Amino acid sequence: DVKVTQSSRYLVKRTGEKVFLECVQDMDHENMFWYRQDPGLGLRLIYFSYDVKMKEKGDIPEGYSVSREKKERFSLILESASTNQTSMYLCASQTGGYFQETQYFGPGTRLLVL
Amino acid sequence: AQSVAQPEDQVNVAEGNPLTVKCTYSVSGNPYLFWYVQYPNRGLQFLLKYITGDNLVKGSYGFEAEFNKSQTSFHLKKPSALVSDSALYFCAVRSRNSGNTPLVFGKGTRLSVIA
Numbered sequence: 001d002v003k004v005t006q007s008s009r010y011l012v013k014r015t016g017e018k019v020f021l022e023c024v025q026d027m028d029h030e031n032m033f034w035y036r037q038d039p040g041l042g043l044r045l046i047y048f049s050y051d052v053k054m055k056e057k058g059d060i061p062e063g064y065s066v067s068r069e070k071k072e073r074f075s076l077i078l079e080s081a082s083t084n085q086t087s088m089y090l091c092a093s094q095t096g097g098y099f100q101e102t103q104y105f106g107p108g109t110r111l112l113v114l
Numbered sequence: 115a116q117s118v119a120q121p122e123d124q125v126n127v128a129e130g131n132p133l134t135v136k137c138t139y140s141v142s143g144n145p146y147l148f149w150y151v152q153y154p155n156r157g158l159q160f161l162l163k164y165i166t167g168d169n170l171v172k173g174s175y176g177f178e179a180e181f182n183k184s185q186t187s188f189h190l191k192k193p194s195a196l197v198s199d200s201a202l203y204f205c206a207v208r209s210r211n212s213g214n215t216p217l218v219f220g221k222g223t224r225l226s227v228i229a
Contacts, residue, residue: 042221105157
């Protein structure tokens with residue numbers, strides 16, 4: 001079975017802090033994604049990556065950056081956390097090249113910015 | 115542009131009754147369509163997908179969905195609801211000819227099955 005793990009289930013940070021959210025997948029997937037989930041807004045794509053060191057902006061990249069130095073790991077960085085970034089963050093991975101393939105999701109990180 | 119609509123924020127159904135969660139989509143060309151489910155405090159789990167072929171797709175936990183091209187719909191159904199089906203359900207779509215664009219998700223429908 002595909003396993004996607006996220007470094008923390010819950011995080012509490014202060015406004016202005018730099019925040020790192022880590023995601024690791026164990027199935028050698030090329031594609032990885034970061035979403036945020038908010039009530040009434042569903043899932044919104046922040047960034048995605050099709051290969052190591054590659055990244056593409058999603059629908060809401062402002063205030064975020066990403067890093068993919070290794071194939072299995074995709075990090076989301078909040079350079080200076082703000083209260084409006086309080087949300088649930090979901091990571092997903094997918095086999096590359098075949099976009100009909102399923103995305104596999106991690107358990108999510110619930111981030112609270114005070 | 116790709117989009118997906120889930121017109122109901124909440125669906126309530128009695129245990130044992132059939133359930134339907136609605137999804138309509140808009141893409142150029144033919145779609146890939148997916149349903150995912152999210153149980154409380156969990157990530158999303160894949161339920162089923164339509165790629166090509168038979169319009170009726172069967173998935174996990176007794177769920178099925180019917181692709182209707184003329185109505186651009188992909189409603190999720192189950193003949194007999196269980197309390198354990200209570201969760202948040204997401205429909206997602208992408209066009210087959212949209213290159214590397216990712217899935218677009220709907221806003222989700224919360225299903226509540228009442229005993």
